[in-house]
Amino acid sequence: MDFNDSAEEAAFRAEVRAWLQQNASDYTEPLALRQGDPRIAEMGRSWQKQKAKGGFAAISWPVEAGGRGASPIEEVIFAEEEGRYHVPVGPFVGIGINLAVPTIRAHGTPEQIEKFARPTLLGEILWCQLFSEPGAGSDLAAVRTRATRDGDDWLVNGQKVWTSWAHTADWGIMLARTDPEQAKHKGLSFFLVDMRSAGIDVRPIRSISGESEFNEVFLTDVRIPDSQRLGAVGDGWKVAMTTLMNERASAADQSQSLPDVESLLAALGEQGRAANTRQLASLYAREQGLKYFGLRQLTRLSQGGNPDPISVMSKLVYANLLQDVSALGLDALGLPGAFAGRENHEAKKFQYGYQWSAALRIAGGADEILRNQIAERVLGLPGEIRSDKGVPFSQLPVGR
Ligand SMILES: Cc1cc2nc3c(=O)[nH]c(=O)nc-3n(C[C@H](O)[C@H](O)[C@H](O)COP(=O)(O)OP(=O)(O)OC[C@H]3O[C@@H](n4cnc5c(N)ncnc54)[C@H](O)[C@@H]3O)c2cc1C
Incomplete structure (x- = not known):
């Protein structure tokens, strides 16, 4: 799509092409690995690191965050050119770059940003997204995974499902219920979870293609330090909205x-x-x-x-x-x-x-849910009737 590049964009495209020619020569043929194979995630880490070294890992992020400080257009130019190769890119790296880090940068403490942003950019940390549960998908605010305060920690118990690449992730972003006596959207908090914590059991789900890209994740008395909470207690829904906005933009x-x-x-x-x-x-x-x-x-x-x-x-x-x-x-x-x-x-x-x-x-919002959003937020049609509004979660059928 380079017919209408400006002079600067054309120069950037030429630079990208030259860099890819030198660096992506291993990826001219489709990868002979099944989706979900942990080796793809490892290749993804290396490719991400290589991009970071070349200055192409997070093109539109500010320079102080480790990015290039360039425009979203340049981001697209890079993606177009990179798309000519069969490079190992996918959710195993994308969840960190497109969802976790933008959410951490928007809501995190300086320590959290320092700890996670650059290592993710360098492919040193891979992420998964622990949002959906058997009873909470489209109705995400119905999550039942429970986090209870225990001294400086939180103790977490529950089950997540459809967790893409949990089997290769180092860390997860997680939505959990911290106060069931609050209304559904208000009693949630957002956590950063070390996937190697004791009590986490990741079980693969086999999909139609015969491959296992996503998983069930069972959490039993998983201990999460309070320093790994992202945003205020009870603000989890607000934080998760940042993740979802980014997810829908990149999906x-x-x-x-x-x-x-x-x-x-x-x-x-x-x-x-x-x-x-x-x-x-x-x-x-x-x-x-x-x-x-x-x-x-x-x-x-x-x-x-x-x-x-x-x-x-x-x-x-x-x-x-x-x-x-x-x-x-x-x-x-x-x-x-x-x-x-x-x-x-x-x-x-x-x-x-x-x-x-x-x-x-x-994934990232079913067709009907997106149509509802367009109806309500773009066309201004009346919203869906919500009988659960203002009712404590513990009194809803899903919360009992
Ligand atoms: C490939 C893939 C990868 C995924 N990866 C992740 C991941 O990494 N982490 C994670 O947390 N989740 C992940 N998910 C889960 C995903 O977010 C959910 O599948 C999605 O939100 C839908 O939820 P559900 O599956 O529970 O379906 P449901 O919410 O049960 O929906 C079933 C059907 O009912 C319709 N429906 C539901 N509510 C309404 C309504 N109010 N009005 C009209 N129709 C409605 C839906 O549109 C859908 O057709 C992934 C899903 C897929 C397919």
Whole structure:
């Protein structure tokens, strides 16, 4: 997308290309490892460190925080160029860079920022996100994992679920209930958890692809020092909102291993293209709309604005588009598409896209939840009826 780079942006792109040519030469072929394999996370650590050394680890962060102090546009240029390689990037590093550290920087003490920001940037700390529970997903404020004060520590008991890359994480960001007598959103606090603490049991969940990227995490009498609480006691919901805003902003990030309309056109061949003109035109229009919508949001950010509520539309549209593109690609490839082995990269791309799109339509806010947000916060329609408002959590059916 370099047709409209300014002179400075073009110079930055050339610098990035030269650096990648020198540093990413090991990653010109797709990685021959299953998703969830701890070796990918280890490769991710090294790649992150290499980027940090080259000055490309956190391009738009301020220089004093270890970043480059550049604009979000330059961040995108780097991601575009990096996306030409099969580098080991993913949630194993992204949760720390995109979710944990921005939340710590927004709500942490100077000691917490010092302890976690730079080591995360250097790939020395990998993170997971301990938010969802069996009874708390879309309704995240219903978390039941309980943290009780015990001297200078908190004792934590409960269960988390869908915790991506908990099996390779060094630390976790966690939402827990500290006061069940407060209303649902008010009795929560936010903690930074050392994943090697006694009492943490991480159990893998096998997904549709046969891979295990996420986990159940059981916490039994886990001791967390109060110095690892992020934000005030009872302010956990506010802190978690910072994480979720960042999650939704980064969830639509696209990668080299996912199909787009261009790869679909190539897979269909001339006959397939002729037979699916209307569908292709519609997919292409959606893809272009998404691209320009993203650029408009980016311009807003680069002019100092904040992400507005409508930015959740990117993830909503992208996840659905990915599913439709992948479905048409798989259809076009026929049986070989459905049963292709690892060596068939083209078919694998559509298979992976189809499976991942189903997950992406749920992760970081399910479609229906994002539609509710657009209805309420963008279109100004009446909010959902909330019978739990102001009621102590302990008196709600979910809190008993
Ligand atoms: C790939 C993947 C990775 C994930 N990684 C993590 C992670 O690392 N850490 C973590 O904490 N969590 C993670 N999650 C969990 C994710 O945040 C939840 O799955 C998500 O919030 C939805 O919650 P749920 O699964 O409990 O579904 P539910 O909330 O039970 O929703 C089920 C269905 O009901 C609909 N629904 C629910 N409430 C409403 C409503 N009010 N109005 C209309 N429809 C509604 C939903 O849209 C959905 O279709 C991950 C999920 C996925 C898919």
